Amino acid sequence: MCVWKNIIVTSCLLITGVVVQAEESSANSENKHQKHMVDMADGLNSQQFMNAKDPDALWSSTMFVPWKRTGAINAYQDNKPSETKGGVNAYQDTDKVPADNTPSKEENLAMPAASSSSGEITGMVDGKKIESDQLVNIRVMYGLDPEHTKAKFTPASSQNELFRQMSKYCSFGFQKVGEWSEVVEGSDYYLYYQFQCIEKREP
Amino acid sequence: MKLKLLPLAIGAVVVAQSGSVLADATVYGKLNISFQNNNFDYVGRPQQDNWTLNSNSSRLGVKGKSKINDDMDAVFKMEYETYVDNGFSSCNNSNNTFCQRNIYAGLSSKTYGMLYGGKNDTVLKMAADGTDMFNDLVLGDITNYMVGENRENNSIIYTSPVMAGFTFSTSTILGEQSGVNNAGNQEPFHDSIQQNSGPFDSSSSAIKYEFNEKNWVALAGDWNVENADIIRLVSQVSVGDFTFDAHIQSANNHFRDQNANNLDNGLGDGMIISNGRGYGLALNNTVPPAGTGSGAYYAGIQDQDAWMVNGKYQMGDWAFKAQVGESYSTSFKPNTANNFNNGVGSSYEFDTTQVAIGADYALSKNVTLFSYLAQLDVDSDNAAALVDDGTLQTGGVGLEIKF
Numbered sequence: 001m002c003v004w005k006n007i008i009v010t011s012c013l014l015i016t017g018v019v020v021q022a023e024e025s026s027a028n029s030e031n032k033h034q035k036h037m038v039d040m041a042d043g044l045n046s047q048q049f050m051n052a053k054d055p056d057a058l059w060s061s062t063m064f065v066p067w068k069r070t071g072a073i074n075a076y077q078d079n080k081p082s083e084t085k086g087g088v089n090a091y092q093d094t095d096k097v098p099a100d101n102t103p104s105k106e107e108n109l110a111m112p113a114a115s116s117s118s119g120e121i122t123g124m125v126d127g128k129k130i131e132s133d134q135l136v137n138i139r140v141m142y143g144l145d146p147e148h149t150k151a152k153f154t155p156a157s158s159q160n161e162l163f164r165q166m167s168k169y170c171s172f173g174f175q176k177v178g179e180w181s182e183v184v185e186g187s188d189y190y191l192y193y194q195f196q197c198i199e200k201r202e203p
Numbered sequence: 204m205k206l207k208l209l210p211l212a213i214g215a216v217v218v219a220q221s222g223s224v225l226a227d228a229t230v231y232g233k234l235n236i237s238f239q240n241n242n243f244d245y246v247g248r249p250q251q252d253n254w255t256l257n258s259n260s261s262r263l264g265v266k267g268k269s270k271i272n273d274d275m276d277a278v279f280k281m282e283y284e285t286y287v288d289n290g291f292s293s294c295n296n297s298n299n300t301f302c303q304r305n306i307y308a309g310l311s312s313k314t315y316g317m318l319y320g321g322k323n324d325t326v327l328k329m330a331a332d333g334t335d336m337f338n339d340l341v342l343g344d345i346t347n348y349m350v351g352e353n354r355e356n357n358s359i360i361y362t363s364p365v366m367a368g369f370t371f372s373t374s375t376i377l378g379e380q381s382g383v384n385n386a387g388n389q390e391p392f393h394d395s396i397q398q399n400s401g402p403f404d405s406s407s408s409a410i411k412y413e414f415n416e417k418n419w420v421a422l423a424g425d426w427n428v429e430n431a432d433i434i435r436l437v438s439q440v441s442v443g444d445f446t447f448d449a450h451i452q453s454a455n456n457h458f459r460d461q462n463a464n465n466l467d468n469g470l471g472d473g474m475i476i477s478n479g480r481g482y483g484l485a486l487n488n489t490v491p492p493a494g495t496g497s498g499a500y501y502a503g504i505q506d507q508d509a510w511m512v513n514g515k516y517q518m519g520d521w522a523f524k525a526q527v528g529e530s531y532s533t534s535f536k537p538n539t540a541n542n543f544n545n546g547v548g549s550s551y552e553f554d555t556t557q558v559a560i561g562a563d564y565a566l567s568k569n570v571t572l573f574s575y576l577a578q579l580d581v582d583s584d585n586a587a588a589l590v591d592d593g594t595l596q597t598g599g600v601g602l603e604i605k606f
Contacts, residue, residue, distance in 0.1 A: 033517065033522075033565065034568065036231075036233075036568075036569075036605045037229070037231045037266075038231050038232055038233045038262070038264070038605050038606075039333065039605075041231070041264060041266075041280070041282060041305070042305070042324055042328075042329060042332045043329060043332040043333065044326070044329045044330050044332065044362065044370060044372055044409060044411055044421070045362065045365065045370055045411075046311075046317050046319070046360075046362045047311055047316070047317050047362065047364060047365075048365075049266070049280075050266060050268055050276070050278050050280075050311055050317070053229075054229070054231065056568060056569050056605070056606060057229045057230060057231050057606065058230040058231060058232065058606040059229070059230040060227075060228065060229040060230070061226065061227055061228045061229070061267070062227065062229075
């Protein structure tokens with residue numbers, strides 16, 4: 001083997017030792033170039049592969065558990081919506097009880113300005129229109145003890161509120177695909193709905 | 204019903220019927236097909252010029268884990284190759300729909316790492332994962348000219364957690380003396396009965412350091428795997444929209460004394476350059492063993508040095524890439540025992556170079572259109588009767604769908 005070829009290869013390897021903080025790729029198409037689970041499968045880090053969650057996987061048992069589903073958007077007005085990662089909803093701390101323990105009485109959802117006839121979700125999250133097949137998480141706080149609650153809603157009225165919100169998001173109806181409650185403080189809970197808009201049915 | 208809701212509905216039914224939450228399991232995989240023109244021009248053999256539809260390591264996998272305690276899970280993976288083009292599996296000389304790829308079961312601890320056993324890529328091969336930009340493609344995959352790209356039965360593998368950027372992995376591969384198929388050269392301990400019965404006769408190890416996800420270096424080694432002792436250094440560097448990989452390795456035959464093995468099967472006792480996917484290299488006086496593809500096999504390598512470098516430029520949804528590589532191999536000295544009798548009476552050498560270029564276009568996160576051109580040149584010395592000199596070219600367009 002020619003010496004110069006060895007030099008080229010060795011030089012390339014040494015670059016690693018120099019470029020330790022390379023800048024990340026531009027973000028304009030980052031989503032399309034994320035590493036897939038199938039690409040991790042043959043790698044050395046088998047634990048990373050085992051723990052990886054891919055919202056585009058053909059099938060996953062986490063699909064049974066609404067709060068573990070990947071790819072759902074948390075549509076909460078009081079903090080930046082974020083896509084769930086790693087099977088656990090990436091709720092921000094501010095989304096729970098504030099440091100001063102004074103949670104708001106009402107979860108104000110980013111309601112759509114007006115409905116359309118497109119059959120798609122009409123709401124906007126983080127300035128982007130939600131795709132028609134997008135899973136969306138919404139929530140309101142409710143209290144079980146009327147005497148000691150910071151929530152505006154009861155268990156019954158919180159459901160009414162969430163149905164009202166879903167109807168605002170979808171022009172032609174919706175399907176609720178998940179529901180769960182998460183304790184906030186004392187006897188106060190968040191009631192979560194996970195839903196998806198349905199498309200216009202042909203007559 | 205929308206596609207995304209179907210698995211949810213199925214899941215709801217399954218959970219309702221079972222009355223319990225299932226283990227964490229995921230189905231994943233990819234389909235990769237290409238339509239291409241091949242021009243394989245060997246010296247002394249009929250030229251091959253044809254159009255083919257190829258399935259390039261399309262696969263279906265299931266992985267899962269079941270929680271034991273807060274630190275430990277039982278884990279499993281079952282991955283099978285499927286043949287989109289014609290449904291024929293070449294892995295075991297039968298027409299099975301699926302061919303076993305990596306399959307294992309084991310335990311994974313957040314604290315101590317993961318220990319698993321099964322049929323799996325060697326640690327050395329895994330250490331280089333992702334660096335071959337034309338992986339799985341005809342004439343593109345480095346397995347066409349490098350030794351060490353092996354998947355072994357009876358592997359027990361340990362992989363450490365990532366600690367300060369370091370990951371360590373090691374394995375032992377059991378020869379299972381009674382199960383060795385000497386004629387087929389399918390086991391890591393070919394023809395060496397005295398060395399194939401111990402628990403640690405063959406191993407593959409690697410240590411990897413990640414500066415970050417896109418910048419890393421790995422040092423790996425095989426010891427007596429497919430008759431080879433290999434040391435391999437691999438690195439990947441990303442700068443902005445550019446990605447570069449480099450790969451260099453040196454391999455020596457584990458059994459230095461060829462006569463000790465007294466071979467008579469025509470394959471020699473050397474390292475194999477391909478185990479099922481090689482296209483370019485062939486001994487014209489040997490018949491490829493069952494399950495190794497169409498005349499694309501080279502055995503009998505005593506020593507080999509190899510390198511590969513490549514680069515990719517990501518421009519939005521487009522990716523442009525190029526790769527060059529070379530292996531320089533020396534054969535055993537021919538004798539009547541190993542059937543490498545070329546009439547010259549001395550060992551021979553051959554040099555294989557690869558050049559490949561390609562362009563990918565991402566239609567979505569899951570779907571990619573690709574095109575590529577690849578060429579292998581084989582140039583041998585002192586081996587006119589044994590190794591086919593030749594130039595092999597291919598070009599194709601393809602579609603890859605990941606799920």
